[in-house]
Structure formats: structure tokens, C-alpha cells
Amino acid sequence: MFDFHVHTNFSLDSSEEMENYIAPAIQKGLKGICFTDHLDIDYPSVDSVFIIDYINYAKEINRLKDKYKGKIEIFAGIEFGMQPHILEADTSFFSDKSFDYVLGSIHATGKKELYMGGFLEGLTEHQAIVNYFEEMLFCVKGFKNYNNLGHLDAIGRYVDRERMPYSSVKYFEYIEEILKAVIEAGKGIELNTSGRRYGLPDFHPDQSILKRYRELGGEIVTLGSDSHNISTLAYNFAEALDVLSSCGFEYYTIYRNGKPEFIKI
Ligand SMILES: [Zn+2]
Numbered sequence: 012m013f014d015f016h017v018h019t020n021f022s023l024d025s026s027e028e029m030e031n032y033i034a035p036a037i038q039k040g041l042k043g044i045c046f047t048d049h050l051d052i053d054y055p056s057v058d059s060v061f062i063i064d065y066i067n068y069a070k071e072i073n074r075l076k077d078k079y080k081g082k083i084e085i086f087a088g089i090e091f092g093m094q095p096h097i098l099e100a101d102t103s104f105f106s107d108k109s110f111d112y113v114l115g116s117i118h119a120t121g122k123k124e125l126y127m128g129g130f131l132e133g134l135t136e137h138q139a140i141v142n143y144f145e146e147m148l149f150c151v152k153g154f155k156n157y158n159n160l161g162h163l164d165a166i167g168r169y170v171d172r173e174r175m176p177y178s179s180v181k182y183f184e185y186i187e188e189i190l191k192a193v194i195e196a197g198k199g200i201e202l203n204t205s206g207r208r209y210g211l212p213d214f215h216p217d218q219s220i221l222k223r224y225r226e227l228g229g230e231i232v233t234l235g236s237d238s239h240n241i242s243t244l245a246y247n248f249a250e251a252l253d254v255l256s257s258c259g260f261e262y263y264t265i266y267r268n269g270k271p272e273f274i275k276i
């Protein structure tokens with residue numbers, strides 16, 4: 012198996028050394044690991060700067076690729092925070108860099124961050140969720156350099172779950188448009204297993220979304236644990252593969268040099 016969503020201390024919210032992942036990954040029988048540290052340009056929080064030290068990041072990935080050749084495959088990825096107003100960075104940042112895999116994720120809407128709940132300010136939860144999906148639709152259509160869309164329904168983590176438990180059903184018209192746009196652009200989605208860690212009943216996205224994506228013709232799905240330390244590497248991957256099968260997928264996907272490769276489940 013391949014874990015295609017892993018953070019290291021090149022991300023502000025992780026203190027794990029990149030190399031620390033290698034031994035546990037080999038021990039778990041992983042064939043490959045893709046590092047996807049954060050790049051969130053104009054992230055709306057003064058205390059949090061998610062800008063990557065690209066030169067040293069690429070250097071460390073290349074060092075590990077060489078060192079562990081034949082033992083495990085290391086992939087160079089990035090988790091690119093998409094926001095409508097930074098569309099020009101999609102061209103400027105990627106013009107002189109190459110990645111195996113770019114995971115495009117939404118971490119802010121309305122220029123407010125999701126993590127601390129800033130996106131809810133002055134809005135009903137319903138309106139805030141609609142904004143999230145509308146901006147996601149704009150981004151999956153407008154951005155060109157991402158390969159897969161990250162944790163599509165992660166918004167469910169950030170609403171007040173006591174007051175208004177999130178359910179995809181209410182937002183399916185938006186979600187379908189997003190899935191269609193992703194497919195039409197030749198991109199994919201990720202199955203992010205971190206949902207359970209946050210106390211949600213399902214992975215991201217939930218099974219209703221995965222099934223619909225498949226029905227619409229979607230085939231490209233990467234598997235990612237969204238680990239920020241070694242304890243969650245490949246978290247619940249066996250179950251994630253079962254979920255994919257039950258939703259009609261025969262393959263999951265990895266990316267090498269930006270090109271998808273399909274692996275039989
Ligand atoms: Zn993310």
C-alpha cells in the first residue's frame with residue numbers, strides 16, 4: 012500500500028522529522044510514502060504561516076529517495092491550500108517546481124480559516140457550509156496544477172456538531188457539481204482516513220460521496236492518512252480498501268511525476 016498524505020516538520024502543524032516515517036512505513040509493509048507538506052498561501056491567520064521551505068524540502072525528499080532506494084519508494088508531494096483569491100499562485104508557484112503529486116485542499120473559505128471556526132463568524136452554519144462548497148467548486152474548476160482534491164467533506168469536523176451535525180445529504184447538489192468538475196478536469200479525489208480520528212463516523216469523503224463519484228465515472232482515488240506524526244501512518248487503510256471496493260472501485264491510485272497509476276485493490 013501507499014500512504015499519499017503525510018506531514019512532517021516542514022509543516023507548521025507537525026514536529027515529526029521526515030526520516031522518522033521510513034522505518035515504521037517499511038514495518039507496516041508500505042511500498043511507498045508521499046510527503047505532502049502544507050503550502051497555504053495567504054492563510055488567514057497571523058500566527059500561522061504555512062509556507063514551505065521548498066528548497067530544503069526537495070533536498071530532504073531527494074536524499075531519502077536515494078538512501079532508501081529498493082526498500083521503499085518516496086514520493087514528492089505537496090498539500091496546496093486552494094482559495095479563490097490566490098488563483099494566480101497556481102501558476103507562479105508551480106512554474107519552476109516539480110512534484111509527483113499535488114493534493115489540492117480547502118483550508119479556508121471567505122478568507123477565514125476553518126480550523127478554529129473563523130469561517131462561521133457572522134454566518135449560519137448552513138450558509139458557511141454552502142460557502143465552503145461553492146468556493147471548492149470554483150477552485151476545482153479554476154486551479155490547474157492539483158492532481159487530487161483533498162478531504163472533500165472535512166467541513167464536517169469544524170461545524171458545531173452538537174448543535175448541527177453535518178450531513179452530506181443536505182449539500183449533495185453542490186457535491187455532485189464538484190465531483191463532475193473534478194472528473195471533467197481529469198483529476199481525482201483522495202480517501203482521507205483521518206475522519207475517524209476526529210470522531211466522525213466515516214472517512215473523508217463519506218461513502219455516499221464515494222459511491223456517487225464512482226457512478227459519475229470517477230476512477231482516481233488516492234489513499235491518505237493525513238498523518239502529522241508516525242502513530243497514524245496508514246491509519247485504517249485495510250478498512251479504507253474495503254470501503255472503496257464496496258463503493259464499486261477496483262483500483263486505487265498513486266501518482267508518479269504527476270501521472271496517475273492504478274493499483275488493483
Ligand atoms: Zn488538509
Ligand SMILES: [Zn+2]
Nearest residue numbers: 016018090237
Ligand atoms: Zn494534510
